[in-house]
Amino acid sequence: MQQDEFSYHFEVLDAVELAVIVLEVGDDGLPRYIAMNTKSREFTKLEHKDYAGKTALELYGGATGRRALNQHLAVISSGKEATYDIVLPTQHKEKYLSTTLRPVFNADGRLVYLVGSSSDITSERERDEALELTRMALDKAEEASQAKERFLANMSHEIRTPMNGIIGMCELLQETDLDEQQRLFADTILNSATALLGVINDVLDFSKIQADKISLHDAPFSLQDLVQDVGTLLWARAAYKGIDLRTDYPADAPHEFTGDASKIRQILMNLLGNAIKFTEDGHVAVSVSYDPGAAALPLRIQVSDTGIGIEPSQLKWIFSAFEQVDRRSARVIEGTGLGLAITQALVERMGGTITASSVPGQGSVFTVALDLKQPDHHLPRPTDDAAAVFRDHRQALNLQPSQPVPELPPGALAGKRILVAEDNRTNQLLVRKMLKSTGAELRFAENGRIALEAYKSEGCNLILMDLSMPVMGGLEAARRIRAHERSAGLPECPIVALTANAQPSDVEACLAAGMNDFLSKPFRKNELQARILRQGG
Structure with missing residues (x-):
């Protein structure tokens, strides 16, 4: 840009949406401010008398002033346009500006002015910093x-x-x-x-x-066989306490489903194990029902017992981790308090629900509702x-x-x-x-x-x-x-x-x-x- 192309009518710059500054390069080689348009004055809160004839170091001082002056001198030294970011201290918070600084030469080729245009990137910078902090927090959490x-x-x-x-x-x-x-x-x-x-x-x-x-490994399996297997596994434990362990799988209910058999086995083991633990006489039963007309979750697996039961006020805590409700004399029974929390998580991971009801002194009922697909019987079972x-x-x-x-x-x-x-x-x-x-x-x-x-x-x-x-x-x-x-x-x-x-x-x-x-x-x-x-x- 030649000097004769540069207008001295600085008021024209006030129509520019960007913040514009003009610096004159003196005989000593130092650039000094001679003009700031309206947008620039809004950023800096400076009037003409505050900045006129001053270098960036004299105007801002500290790290901001040194950085700005170094950028000005670098453009003078290279004679080429440069873009850089700078932090501008204001009364309430720091403002981040992206500035492009261009040299202006006179007819003899001597650099006489620097013209800078700046845009406010504070919001973008804060967003990037917030994203970086979030990423760092996620990394630390991982x-x-x-x-x-x-x-x-x-x-x-x-x-x-x-x-x-x-x-x-x-x-x-x-x-x-x-x-x-x-x-x-x-x-x-x-x-x-x-x-x-x-x-x-x-x-x-x-x-x-x-x-x-927790990941699910779905495959065809026989729910009837699984229920009977779990009953067989726990029969001796129930018999040792003199409890009758019953399994009820109706003949008209589907036997074959597709799902994670090991997780369903774990759910049944937890529920039946708990029922046996908190039942001193009577029976523990697991029953299966299937309602093909149900709007959702047609498969129901119910575990009931004639144990000491749970107080109504404590039912809301039974699925919480590390919680063991006060079952009176059963407080002497040891455990982590994690079994039902794990069971609920597994059921919900499969898209199902688990509920509990109880009458103190008469027993408890836990109901698992699932929506397992029935397999295409032409597909081979995994062996x-x-x-x-x-x-x-x-x-x-x-x-x-x-x-x-x-x-x-x-x-x-x-x-x-x-x-x-x-x-x-x-x-x-x-x-x-x-x-x-x-x-x-x-x-x-x-x-x-x-x-x-x-x-x-x-x-x-x-x-x-x-x-x-x-x-x-x-x-x-x-x-x-x-x-x-x-x-x-x-x-x-x-x-x-x-x-x-x-x-x-x-x-x-x-x-x-x-x-x-x-x-x-x-x-x-x-x-x-x-x-x-x-x-x-």
Whole structure:
């Protein structure tokens, strides 16, 4: 821009919507303000007498003045237009301006003026800062959530490992000749350890619900079989208290549905387990009904009992986490207070509802309403090994195998070589004792690397693989074993994960690494033998 193109009628600039400033470059090379239009004066709250003949440093002082003057000098030095942001202090709050500064030359090519135009970007800047703060808060929340998950997973592993020794050794102790008092002590230890495992499972489930980590795995299943299985599992517990456990599945109700059978099993286990816990005489019943004409949620599963009931004023608290309503004498019953909170979360995750009613002294009724689709019977039911592993995983976590597994007869595994990758000495001893009578030849490895080398040099018929071991973990060892088999043209040796890592994601990781089965600690003797049999041991 040439000087003769530059108008000295500064009042024309007042018609411009942008804030405009004009600075004259003196003989000393310093730019000084000579004009600000109306919009600029609104921003700065300055009159002509306040700014005329002053540099930015003299006018604003401090960091703002130095930054503005440096930008002015940079344009003078380069002779080129520049755009920059600057913070303008005002009476109430800082104002952010985006400024474009252009040099103006005279006919001789000497830079004589600087003309700047500025727009207010305070709202945009505040929005961006708010978004950044939100992003940082979300990142910190996610980090905290992940840290909690890692902590819970680590604690679960660290607790399950010694519990495997406690429960396993107690079970072996029960197989020895004990007098009446010794058997009572052994039974008490086992029952207490099993109760502790239930607490751990509840805390892990609740943490996943809080982190919205609950996922559904829908597949066709028989609801009638599931209800009967749960009734069979809990029959002994009810019979021990002298309670009649009833199941009612009408013949005209559909049997086949599509949904997450393991979650529905968990819901029934929680509701029936609670009903048995708080009922001293009478009966506990589970009934199913289906109304095809219902506007919504046609499937109803109802669990009722003749227990001590719940006071009306306390019904609203029963689905709250860590709450145990005052059921009079039942206050002595231990528990986390998470079971019903978990149950409600699972039901709602499936799009259903759960309600409760009760008459103190007469009993309670819990009703689950769901809308499960009925499957196309032409679709195959899932029977693959992975599905079986997931089903058994849930049962193993609750120490409730679906069917009693007979103990292997003496010498049943004679001639079989089993490689056990396990760094915990107690668990090594436990496996050795559990399989002693089978006649299997056991080879122990303290970490995955030793197990890999042992398999390469000696071979075996089956591998029991822990996941968390020093030097090399079980997942990496399994991957390397599978790679060795492929390169050597060997058939796959069955690998069963035997681990305290008990999350569903651990099951997936094991299958992805090439393992064939999964058994979480603490495990029972019959469960271990069942896994070996299933893998052709």
